[in-house]
Amino acid sequence: MDTENCFHCGNEIIKKDEIVFDEKKFCCNGCKTVYEIFSQNDLTCYYDFQAAPGATPQDIQGKYDFLDNEEIVTKLLEFQERTTHIVSLYIPHIHCSSCIWILENLQKLQPGINASQVNFGEKKVRVTFNPEQTSLKDIVYLLSSIGYEPYISLENFDEGKKKVDRTLIYKIGVAFFCFGNIMLLSFPEYFEVEEYWIDQYRGFFRWLIFGLSLPTFVYSASGYYVSAWKSIKSGLLNIDIPIALGIVVMFVRSTVDIVFDYGQGFFDSMAGLIFFMLLGKLFQQKTYDFLSFERDYKSYFPIAITKVLPNGDEESVQVYDIQKGDRLLIRNQELIPVDGILISEKASIDYSFVTGEAVPIEKKSGDKVFAGGKQMGKVIEMEVLFSVSQSYLTQLWSNDVFQKRVEQQHKTITDRISRYFTPTLLALAIVSFIYWIFIDVTTAFNVFTAILIVACPCALALTAPFTLGNVLRILGKRKLYLKNALVVEQLAKVDTIVFDKTGTITTNKKTAITYEGTELNSSELRLLKNVLRGSNHPLSRRLYDFIPNQEKVETSNFEEIIGKGIFAEIEGNTIKLGSSQFLKTMTENTHKKTKVHVEINGVYKGSYVFNNQYRKGLEDLFSDLAKHYNLVVLSGDNDGEKRILEKMLPTKTTLVFNQKPEQKLQYIEQLQKEGKNVMMVGDGLNDAGALAQSNLGLSISENVNVFSPACDGILDATQFDKIAFFMRYSKNAMKTIYMSFGLSLLYNVVGLSYAVTGKLDPIVAAIIMPLSTITIVSFVTIMTNLFANKK
């Protein structure tokens, strides 16, 4: 076998289909055409940055007709003026530097495009064009023709301009500016040179420092005051209370100090503290711009659909404008947006998006079709029964239980510690104050404020953000993308893991196919492969890929009976392929398995059996996990595979079959009522409810750029066997946090011992604060990286 790969897309070339052009080999005409476009426009540099960077362009005939509709286009545009339009398009294929290069040279391919700019992180291209010379539709067609088909969904239609929140960066900038300058100006006083020089300018320096500290105190730290105030109002003592208290006390005490000329104050420590804590916040804010964890049906639904007018004309309408009684045209691979009745004779609808089951369901004229199904094959016509908002799927989504509860009753580890920390701190401050007040009133005030200043839990507050932020990054590199840092904590708490079956512990991709019956010789295989070439049925496609490459022969007679099978004549032989009902000669009949039966020249040969393929490392993963967790497998399918699963998985595993989406959700709810902390691992929309209900919803995705239901984390399917490692790692991360809490408390004890005895100098505070911060940050970074390398 040759293992030559296509010059454009890198896929393996099937010898028969090979196309040689310009001394380069291509796997199909599509790839060759893209190369042609590029070479004609002097853009072949595309292939220099990365080998085989392209994608085969898909046939999109008629798919983007809705872009003729002015109203829809207006909604999609970011900016609109007479001669300038700007649009941002999401392109899932963007993956390498070649992509950036070609997409930023779009103006060479189409006149009218003025500029285009790629945002790699978000996988978006922003195109500026002149609507008098080109149109959005032309651009979309151009992009599709070079293999960069944009993804336009209903979500784009609804979303307005997204506002980017950059306040944290501003705050950090201001805090750093103040911190740096205050430090610089504080130096002369640190060394307390009782010189004429210092004496003369002391006032000037101090008031300058005071002035510089104001922006940090008022602006940069404002988030802490708000959060502390909210926390007091709700009666929960979170970590922001001692922080805000520390900052305010520091500022007031320092101001008093310089007004009455007691000393230089703690402005330097205050600015440093605010700066470091904001930095921690920034570090924790790792986001994956190209992923979305809050998806609902809108990101799957098309923007517009073809409507058939009473006079027979076709027109693109916005899906929200679809009304009961309308007639719609659904093309191959298009999603049905509303519930309705099938008018066309037959349809084959893939509900994998809803149920996770990849085998299409056959529908006859008059049958009900539900929103969320994808038509496979011919164009069908349907009559609308309900509008979008009233369809079953959208109703399901609007159902309260299916919405992820944003505010779960979850206390972060830092908040739990601070519940003890804050009262202890206040008690200590008051006791010391009372003790000192009998000795010296001034010292009493000094001690009281010093305790609040030095105990300000800077290091404590930094521990969790830095640890979790780092863990989030490490997991991201290993293709587990978590929504935010809190999820790491949740992950460590899980004690029950529920898996969905189809698509989660099995792959949709590689179904193992076995053949039962009389052995087929090579000429028969050749006939079979050639017959299958003409069929678009998913089982045919899979079987076609399974049968080794054969010589190409034209079929003389080909008929596909939808829902039944194929009848073909080839080189004088008649071949029948399909279900058992279709080949009436069949004897045995088992419904538990998906089979394609073969008959050649009237003689029954045998059948191809499609087994569900379990993911690599499934058995090891389950036996590993079974030691620490309760495991459940929930399936929407029948119990046909019960025996195999029982054999493969640890005996403790609970297997539940025939579960509807609502039942899955209720099952999880039941577990939670029993006090379990449940993690749900699922993939399809049928798991959406369960993913939302569980304490932690993890969605498995074959391609993270394509769509997954709303969840807390997205795991790349190739990393499925690493789940046990991820679970262990999250526990180690929590261990790191506890250790680092110990460390920061140690610093507090040292600092407090100065404070209680009334000996806290500004310089001591100025040393302890950054020192503790740096040790904590380096400690947690080293620990999390160490744990990551441990298996």
Next chain:
Amino acid sequence: MSVIYLLITISIVVAIVFLGAFIKAVKSGQYDDDYTPSVRMLFDDEIVKKENPNKLIQTEKQKSI
């Protein structure tokens, strides 16, 4: 000695100018995408280098056809 007032004032003014520049840069969206620019800056040179040989191959091809 009062030159110290002048010097410190200047130093702070300079720092404020930089802070202003930073905030302006953030506002313009310069820091929103920190990956693409790093790739983009490498492009121009390579285009010039590789453009000619490709053209040649094509014309030769066309001749032979």
